[in-house]
Amino acid sequence: MSRELIDKFGRVHTDLRISVTDRCNFRCQYCMPEEGLDWLNRSDLLSFEEIERLSRVLIERAGVTSIRLTGGEPTVRARLSELVKRLAAFDVDLSMTTNGATLDLLATELKSAGLNRINISLDTLQRERFIELTRRDELASVLSGIDAAVDAGFSPVKVNAVLMRGINDDEIVDFLKLGREKGVTIRFIEFMPLDAQGEWSNNRVVTYNEILERASEHFEFEPVKRGSSPAERFAYTDGQGEFGVIASVTEPFCDSCDRIRLTADGQVRNCLFGLDHVDVRALLRGGATDDELVTAVAGEVDRKWAGHAIGQVHFLRPSKSMSQLGG
Ligand code: SAM
Ligand code: SF4
Secondary structure (H helix, E strand, O other): OOOOOEOOOOOEOOEEEEEOOOOOOOOOOOOOOOOOOOOOOHHHOOOHHHHHHHHHHHHHHHOOOEEEEEOOOHHHOOOHHHHHHHHHOOOOEEEEEEOOOOHHHHHHHHHHHOOOEEEEEOOOOOHHHHHHHHOOOOHHHHHHHHHHHHHHOOOOOEEEEEEEOOOOHHHHHHHHHHHHHHOOEEEEEEOOOOOOOOOOOHHHEOOHHHHHHHHHOOOOEEEEOOOOOOOEEEEEOOOOOEEEEEOOOOOOOHHHOOEEEEOOOOEEEOOOOOOOOEEHHHHHHOOOOHHHHHHHHHHHHHOOOOOOOOOOOOOOOOOOOHHHHOO
């Protein structure tokens, strides 16, 4: 059996986000409580064999064309490059989102294992602020991780910054300068209500329009035609690269969202903000056939709703935090 993963609104889902662990070496304020969360036991995590099988089935029989590894922090999972090697053997665009702190050690190994693309999350360029935001003194490692990713040959390296009013919104221009200097693409992301502390509010969101206004005071740029990426892209007119804005809150891209999410404990979810899931770990461990796996994932995709409704009265926060969902 072969079928596309299409929801009832006609959206085709081809992008699988795999969280390989719920653990993290950081404790970003907007993502995790200071003391961490109750980590999953090793036996609760999908094994590499299970991840590989589900990926194969979804690529070969359900039209998945891209896989992004995430977490928690994906580089915390032991022998990550072995998993990368297994997945890179499939016909798939393989990428990873990481906090970058260990890339100095891992970038070359991951590139040789077959990882195609890398996104690094970094929300401030100021050391004290970094310590406050991530509860770790690792800004220098992240900056050298970015250099290591560039040196390893990843291109383009994308650096994602979540902007929060009153916290780091005065760094927009500094980020753009860093991007131009290092030859990496900066992408600003609007703050979403998935923070572990429940401190999100609408007026903490630094909007797409504000970001462009601030950027245009210092640089000249023009829009680049948007592909399937959720980022609105802008190219500097002097040819020195581009930057992007992901306006998940003020300009939701739900209409063109093509993502499906697999949590570290084997739940398939049709949306970051979804309240439900299908337990594929139980299916994998219960002897399900490939057809049964496809049918279960297709059913989850079919249940997908129209959009996340952030800011509307009927919006409900999911019970899991961003670190458990994969971002
Ligand atoms: N640890 C990796 C990292 O930080 O890149 C991967 C997992 S992390 C949950 C994935 C992405 O989610 C990161 O770019 C992070 O900045 C983003 N994120 C976490 N909490 C967020 C929030 N409340 N709003 C917007 N983005 C958030
Ligand atoms: Fe860890 Fe990434 Fe969450 Fe920060 S954003 S706590 S690095 S999972």
